[in-house]
Amino acid sequence: MSPAGVTFRRMVGMAKSLYATAFAFAGFLAASAALFAFNLAGAEGGRAGIAPLWAVSASPALPVLAAILGMETWSDERKSGRIDLLLSSPVRERDLVAGKFLGVWFMSSVCVLASMASTLAFLKFYAPALADGASLPGFVPGFLALVLQGALWSAVSVAASAASRNAAAAATATIALLVALPRGIWFAASSWADGGRFRFGEMPLDAHAFDIASGLVSTGTVISYALFTWAALFVAVKLVSSMRLRGRGAGGARIAAVLVVLLAVSFAAVASALAWRLDTTLDLPVGGSGETHFSARTRRILSDGRGSVVITAFLERRDPRFRETAHFLRAIKHEADAASGMAVSVRYVDPVLDIGEAQRLVREGVPRGSVAFERGGRVADWMELGESGCGERELASVLERMSTPFRRSCVYWTAGHGEALFDDYGSEGMSDIARDLALDGYGCRKIDLAGSATIADDCALVIVAGPRKDFSAVELDRLRAYLDGGGKGDGGGRVMALMGSTGPTGLASLLSEWGVRTSAPSFVNVRTISGTDAIVDSFDPGHPISRPFAGQQVVLEHPAAFSASAAASATGSGADIKRYRELLRAGGMCLAAAVERGDAASDLAVRPTRLVAVGDVGFVMNGKLRAYANANRDFFMNAVKWLSGRDALTESGTEADRLFSGMDRAARLRFAASSAVLFPLAVFVALVVVTLRRRRRQ
Numbered sequence: 001m002s003p004a005g006v007t008f009r010r011m012v013g014m015a016k017s018l019y020a021t022a023f024a025f026a027g028f029l030a031a032s033a034a035l036f037a038f039n040l041a042g043a044e045g046g047r048a049g050i051a052p053l054w055a056v057s058a059s060p061a062l063p064v065l066a067a068i069l070g071m072e073t074w075s076d077e078r079k080s081g082r083i084d085l086l087l088s089s090p091v092r093e094r095d096l097v098a099g100k101f102l103g104v105w106f107m108s109s110v111c112v113l114a115s116m117a118s119t120l121a122f123l124k125f126y127a128p129a130l131a132d133g134a135s136l137p138g139f140v141p142g143f144l145a146l147v148l149q150g151a152l153w154s155a156v157s158v159a160a161s162a163a164s165r166n167a168a169a170a171a172t173a174t175i176a177l178l179v180a181l182p183r184g185i186w187f188a189a190s191s192w193a194d195g196g197r198f199r200f201g202e203m204p205l206d207a208h209a210f211d212i213a214s215g216l217v218s219t220g221t222v223i224s225y226a227l228f229t230w231a232a233l234f235v236a237v238k239l240v241s242s243m244r245l246r247g248r249g250a251g252g253a254r255i256a257a258v259l260v261v262l263l264a265v266s267f268a269a270v271a272s273a274l275a276w277r278l279d280t281t282l283d284l285p286v287g288g289s290g291e292t293h294f295s296a297r298t299r300r301i302l303s304d305g306r307g308s309v310v311i312t313a314f315l316e317r318r319d320p321r322f323r324e325t326a327h328f329l330r331a332i333k334h335e336a337d338a339a340s341g342m343a344v345s346v347r348y349v350d351p352v353l354d355i356g357e358a359q360r361l362v363r364e365g366v367p368r369g370s371v372a373f374e375r376g377g378r379v380a381d382w383m384e385l386g387e388s389g390c391g392e393r394e395l396a397s398v399l400e401r402m403s404t405p406f407r408r409s410c411v412y413w414t415a416g417h418g419e420a421l422f423d424d425y426g427s428e429g430m431s432d433i434a435r436d437l438a439l440d441g442y443g444c445r446k447i448d449l450a451g452s453a454t455i456a457d458d459c460a461l462v463i464v465a466g467p468r469k470d471f472s473a474v475e476l477d478r479l480r481a482y483l484d485g486g487g488k489g490d491g492g493g494r495v496m497a498l499m500g501s502t503g504p505t506g507l508a509s510l511l512s513e514w515g516v517r518t519s520a521p522s523f524v525n526v527r528t529i530s531g532t533d534a535i536v537d538s539f540d541p542g543h544p545i546s547r548p549f550a551g552q553q554v555v556l557e558h559p560a561a562f563s564a565s566a567a568a569s570a571t572g573s574g575a576d577i578k579r580y581r582e583l584l585r586a587g588g589m590c591l592a593a594a595v596e597r598g599d600a601a602s603d604l605a606v607r608p609t610r611l612v613a614v615g616d617v618g619f620v621m622n623g624k625l626r627a628y629a630n631a632n633r634d635f636f637m638n639a640v641k642w643l644s645g646r647d648a649l650t651e652s653g654t655e656a657d658r659l660f661s662g663m664d665r666a667a668r669l670r671f672a673a674s675s676a677v678l679f680p681l682a683v684f685v686a687l688v689v690v691t692l693r694r695r696r697r698q
Helices: 003-015 019-043 050-070 075-080 082-088 093-126 136-162 167-192 204-214 219-245 251-277 296-304 322-339 355-363 392-403 431-439 473-485 508-513 622-627 632-644 665-697
Strands: 216-218 281-283 308-314 343-349 370-375 378-384 409-414 442-447 459-465 494-498 516-519 533-536 554-557 561-564 578-586 589-597 609-614
Touching: 003 093, 019 050, 019 093, 019 665, 050 093, 050 136, 050 167, 050 204, 075 082, 075 167, 093 136, 093 219, 093 665, 136 167, 136 204, 136 219, 167 204, 204 216, 204 219, 204 322, 216 219, 219 251, 296 322, 296 392, 308 322, 308 355, 308 392, 322 343, 343 355, 370 392, 378 392, 392 431, 409 632, 431 442, 431 622, 431 632, 459 473, 459 632, 473 494, 473 508, 473 609, 494 632, 508 516, 516 609, 533 578, 533 589, 554 578, 554 632, 589 632, 609 632, 622 632
Parallel strands: 308 343, 409 442, 409 459, 459 494, 494 609
Antiparallel strands: 216 281, 308 370, 370 378, 516 561, 533 554, 561 589, 578 589, 589 609
């Protein structure tokens, strides 16, 4: 066996006899699992794949693992005096360094593999719906990304150990160099500099792991890690070689060694900069981790659409949204090519590098940080990017609007009673859902029933969004008149009532007249995420509003419950029959209901009166829409379309690539406790037992 192989086996055998190895393994598993559980909760409703999320969670703890595993590679040899015996043997220093490096790298890779396997196992047990989309092959790119990083961290750890007689000092120096320094600089720059995160982008070390785990392999990244790994090993070899010169007065040789080390590090830095300058990104298909799936609505739009559309991402490449946006737009193009309907082309314009194209887009009114849609060489529409990049729902709405334009209708929101407002951008505002209404061609206006005698003819429906004050008798009479005649003479009106936590506030009598009785809820057998909400996964399969949502969930916060009043009827016919339908149910309660008066078959001649009551106004507030992956947005939009007389969605538009764990609060706590506490503790106990047995044998 080669000297490097012998040293490798000796290194691994020695690690099995150290308590530090047990601490390092258990600590890494606990830290990466705890961070994964935290990131999983934060990414709920986002587009992060499970494998990239796991890679980003394990990446910060990996340098600490390598530092502890490698801290005694040379420090112990120097402290015990065995270094003199090693250096007196006819073995080259580079073979010794290579063997120790491979030992540390191998052990760190084994620990990463254990973290990956445990993550998949616990997901399969606690979140089977999430685990079905995550497979072992899908985690391989993330594993390779961490192995690539682990090589550099292991090389730096071996070099730090060769520079110090004290193992703890070597580990501290490695952690300071690999964790505290880069993350501290990035955090300070992002916090204090103008532009913050949008100027400096994501933390590079985490971004590298996320990119590779998602299938975006940068040649510059791979080459840079390889170059600096070689440089760290070269430094370690020179440090070990300098030990031969102790006490021999070879000052000139030591100075020469320092100069060679500086030249090696400089060469690695310059070559790395060149690699980044000539960087090429490979977009590899990664199944079961980061690939983008699309909703049935988006696939239908791409399939039915005709003509060609050029989608232009107009943002800087260092913008943290560029990575997600580029990945998403490439997936949209692949989906469009497979659908053989709408021809989609994708291009990227950097406002700094592509000055000519940037000026053209600005002249046509396209701002930075947006996506433009062009036809015939002209910008037909554009949409601004959110914090997480390009949204599937917004992009699909623009494409649908470009291919099948329709008449613009107005949605009127009552005001003056403390209702949620569509122009409020706070967490309790409705600006997000108002933007979706605008993308679908609806205008949004406020209406004060106390001052308006009639409701305008362009009214598609009236929304009462969680009033906190009572409606006056005059206001209720005007709502009754609108429901009875619609203010148009061609049939009844359309109203959506969203109940707030303070109750119906004067609407109870009006709702009861139209077949809906409100009551206090009972949360006995209701699933919850935060402890104060209710997960609804039971939908009426026969109603146009709720039909597309089988297998999905709607989340309501402190909802009111409903039942049919004496004015309602589930069956019958005639112009005055009020048919009551329960749309959402949870724990035996109805949490959303629809009422229709009149014959739906004669909708073209006489508009039947329609009313929808939902037990929670907050379910489409900005904060709730951004918090969880659910069908809240789709349910609201389908209700709007049914009320306004447009065809309701026949398929769900909920983004299929949104991360949805399916775990409630109790399941999250059990998942975190099992993966971040019980499993690492079991590994620690097992490794301590192995260490004790080996020490007894020795």
